[in-house]
Amino acid sequence: MLNIQNLHVYYGGIHALEGISLEVPANKIITLIGANGAGKSTTLRAICGLVKAASGTITFRGEDITQASTTQIVQKGITMVPEGRRVFPDLTVLENLYLGAYTRKDADVKRDLDWVFSLFPRLKERKGQLAGTLSGGEQQMLAVGRALMANPSLLMMDEPSLGLAPMLVQEIFNIIKEIHSEGKTILLIEQNARAALQLADYGYVLETGRIVLAGSGKELLARDEVRKVYLGEE
Ligand SMILES: Nc1ncnc2c1ncn2[C@@H]1O[C@H](COP(=O)(O)OP(=O)(O)OP(=O)(O)O)[C@@H](O)[C@H]1O
Ligand SMILES: [Mg+2]
Structure with a gap:
């Protein structure tokens, strides 16, 4: 590949x-x-x-x-989860996730959001929370979720x-x-x-x-x- x-x-x-x-x-x-x-x-x-x-x-x-x-x-x-979980601290969890999908033109973004939320239920609970206020582990989950949103x-x-x-x-x-x-x-x-x-x-x-x-x-x-x-x- x-x-x-x-x-x-x-x-x-x-x-x-x-x-x-x-x-x-x-x-x-x-x-x-x-x-x-x-x-x-x-x-x-x-x-x-x-x-x-x-x-x-x-x-x-x-x-x-x-x-x-x-x-x-x-x-x-190809997407990357960078070293040191570079999430956007002043954006919410949901906004960070949608940013991961910004290059997409297909109709399956919502499907992938549901998948990310099923992998990381914690992110779903906190979707309105500012990313900068998440714990370190939660920010790491968000960084992985955001990369997956590019499918x-x-x-x-x-x-x-x-x-x-x-x-x-x-x-x-x-x-x-x-x-x-x-x-x-x-x-x-x-x-x-x-x-x-x-x-x-x-x-x-x-x-x-x-x-x-x-x-x-x-x-x-x-x-x-x-x-x-x-x-x-x-
Ligand atoms: N922006 C940069 N400017 C100058 N040198 C750099 C830069 N980024 C990395 N380097 C140098 O390139 C080499 C490789 O760095 P790299 O970050 O790829 O290592 P790494 O294997 O990921 O290390 P670590 O396990 O510490 O993350 C190192 O000597 C580093 O100092
Ligand atoms: Mg490194």
Whole structure:
């Protein structure tokens, strides 16, 4: 579904991605793990067109989207839940959700709103509340809900469990499973490498702008270097 070939991204003089290649097949859950600053968020930003590729190609369903605008990319079916739950604090829950659907012209927005409310009943109860007054966990749910309102075929999530209490972390992982079972393809970045690798069909390990390891979630969980560096085992 998504194919990245030899992608290079710079921020000024910083070479953040040094030739990344990866694949996200349809209906799979793929995870990217790596230390702080490895280039995980940059990879998602490049896919969304928020940072430009210096070279390399990004293809989505056979179409080259390397130079496409973010709006075009959303319309083609890719959305992202950004790092740090960027909801609009002065808008209500409902307004935030409808903003997620702003590029849509189809008639199924209401259907997807009902789906988001069934995934997150808490958001339905609080639909008139200003997003800035939601708890951290509720804001994370809203950020996921807003991304789903674009009706993406590929949903990318940048550390959705960051800063959440253990019970909520489990809930977010359950929600990811449920979203996946509704036919969405998922590209997930997680600090919680163990949970991500247990959930994912396939994973990539990033180190300072390069992919250093790749394999099924099971394979990566069994690798010594992954266990030491990312799972904190001796
Ligand atoms: N806007 C920016 N300007 C300059 N450098 C940047 C910018 N954004 C990211 N970088 C640099 O690019 C590299 C990759 O950053 P990125 O945010 O992709 O890492 P990450 O893997 O998501 O890390 P984390 O786990 O901390 O979120 C880092 O060295 C970072 O300092
Ligand atoms: Mg990041």
